[in-house]
Amino acid sequence: MRPGVAILVAAILAMPASALAVGESNGVAFRFEYAPRPGCMGRDDFVDTWLRAAFGGEVVKDDARALVRVEIRRNGTHPEAHVAAFDENGVEHWRAVIPTEIDCRELIQDTAYSLSANLGQWDLKRQPVPEWLLYRKPVDVRTPALSPRPRAFMALVPPAPPIWLRKPLLGQVQAQDSGPRWEVGAAGFVVPLGLPAVGFGGGISVGLRWPRFSLAGEVRGIASLVGDVGAIPASAILWSGLVAPCAETAVRLSICGVGSVGRIYYRTDPRDTPIDTRSIMVMLGLRLAYNWQPLTRLTIRPFFEGMLALDDGPLEAKHRGVVVSKQSPLGPLLIVGTVLAFDGS
Numbered sequence: 001m002r003p004g005v006a007i008l009v010a011a012i013l014a015m016p017a018s019a020l021a022v023g024e025s026n027g028v029a030f031r032f033e034y035a036p037r038p039g040c041m042g043r044d045d046f047v048d049t050w051l052r053a054a055f056g057g058e059v060v061k062d063d064a065r066a067l068v069r070v071e072i073r074r075n076g077t078h079p080e081a082h083v084a085a086f087d088e089n090g091v092e093h094w095r096a097v098i099p100t101e102i103d104c105r106e107l108i109q110d111t112a113y114s115l116s117a118n119l120g121q122w123d124l125k126r127q128p129v130p131e132w133l134l135y136r137k138p139v140d141v142r143t144p145a146l147s148p149r150p151r152a153f154m155a156l157v158p159p160a161p162p163i164w165l166r167k168p169l170l171g172q173v174q175a176q177d178s179g180p181r182w183e184v185g186a187a188g189f190v191v192p193l194g195l196p197a198v199g200f201g202g203g204i205s206v207g208l209r210w211p212r213f214s215l216a217g218e219v220r221g222i223a224s225l226v227g228d229v230g231a232i233p234a235s236a237i238l239w240s241g242l243v244a245p246c247a248e249t250a251v252r253l254s255i256c257g258v259g260s261v262g263r264i265y266y267r268t269d270p271r272d273t274p275i276d277t278r279s280i281m282v283m284l285g286l287r288l289a290y291n292w293q294p295l296t297r298l299t300i301r302p303f304f305e306g307m308l309a310l311d312d313g314p315l316e317a318k319h320r321g322v323v324v325s326k327q328s329p330l331g332p333l334l335i336v337g338t339v340l341a342f343d344g345s
Contacts, residue, residue, distance in 0.1 A: 028055070028129055029061045029064040029065075029066070029135030030059060030061070030064045031062060031067045031068070032051070032060045034046055034069075034071075035069075037074065040108065041104070046108055050111075051115070054112040054115065055116050055120050061135060065087065065088035065132065065136070066085060066088065066133050067087075067090075068115065069086070073296075074294070075099070078100055079100060080099045080296075081096075082097055083095060085133075093132060094118065096118070098114050180208040180209055181208070181210075184206055184207075184342055184344055185205040186204055187203040187338065188201075188338060189335050189336060191222055193332065195222070195224035195236050195238075195330065196224050196235055196236055197225035197226060197227030199222045199224035199236070199238075200224075201222030201238075201335075202221065203242075204218065204219055206218075210248075211248065214245075214248055214254065215245050216246070217242070217244075218242040218244070220240055220242060222238040223236070223238075224237075232268055233268065234267060235267045236267075238264045240262025240263075241260065242258060243258070243259050244259075252290055253288065254289040254291060255287075256286065256287040257286060261281070261283075262283075266278065282309070282310045283307040284308060285307030285308060285333070286306055287304070287305040288303065288305075297343040298343075299339075299340075300338065300340060303339065305333075305336075305337070
C-alpha cells in the first residue's frame, strides 16, 4: 500500500464517532408520502432504488421532521408528478409539478432527481441545509449514545447511480407564494330537505385559497317543487348571497362555516290570494367538501351543507276563503352538490 493511502485510511479510521455520525444526525431527511397511479412503481421501489441513488444515501426516515408528498396525476395523455415539501408544523415550503413525455418510470426517475437537486446537494451549492429539512435524531440522555462502527473509506463515498440512467428532466421547485391563489367556480346542487318540496339550484362563486385556509363568496338561486306549507300548496324560490370561510386539511377535506342572506319568494295556487309571500332570509350552517384535482387548474369539489334559518318570515295567504299563516315555512336545509372550480392564478 502506498504511504499516502495508508495515512488517509488511518486518519479516517481514527475519526471520532461524532464526526462520522454528523451526516446521519444532521443531514437532510424527510418522511415520504407517495400516491401513485395504476401502473406506476410502488413506494418501496421509489424509495430504495431512486431516492437512495439520487441523494446518495438514505433520506426517508419515519422520525424525520420534514414531510415530502408526491402524487402522480394524469394530465391529458401523460402522467405528471405533483410534489410538495412541508415542515414539522405542516407549513408548505416548496412545491413543483414535474411533467413527462414518456411514461411513469421515467417520471419517477425525474422526480427523484428533481427532489435531490432542489432539496439536497447543499454542499455543492455551498449553502447550509435549511433548518426545516435537518434530521435531528432524539438521543436518550439517560444512557450514552452508541457510536457507530468505523466505516471503511469506500463506504463514505456516495454510491454512483446505475450507468444506464438517462439524464433526468429536473422539475424546478418554486417557493410557495405568500399571497393567495384565486379561483372561480360554478355549482349545481339538490335540496332534499327544508323547502316545501325537493329543490334544485346553482350558483357562481369566487374564492381565495391559502395552504390551510380559504374564503369563498357565492351567489346562488334555488327553486323548489310545489308542496304543502301548512295547509297552503306553495313552491319557493330563494335568491341569496353566501360567504364560506374554510379550514383546509392535509387530506383534501374542507371544513367550512357558512353564512347566507337572501330573499325568498313563495308561489301559491292561483285560486289562493297571496297576502305575504316574500321575506328576508338569514341562515347559518356548516359545509364539508372534498377537493379532487384531476387537472392542474381544475378542482372538482363535492360537498354536503346544512343550514338553519334564523329569520325567514311568515307565509300568509287566503286559502279557500280562510286566511292561513305559517310562521316558519322552512325547516333546516340540507344541500348536496358539486362545485367545478378553475384556478385563475
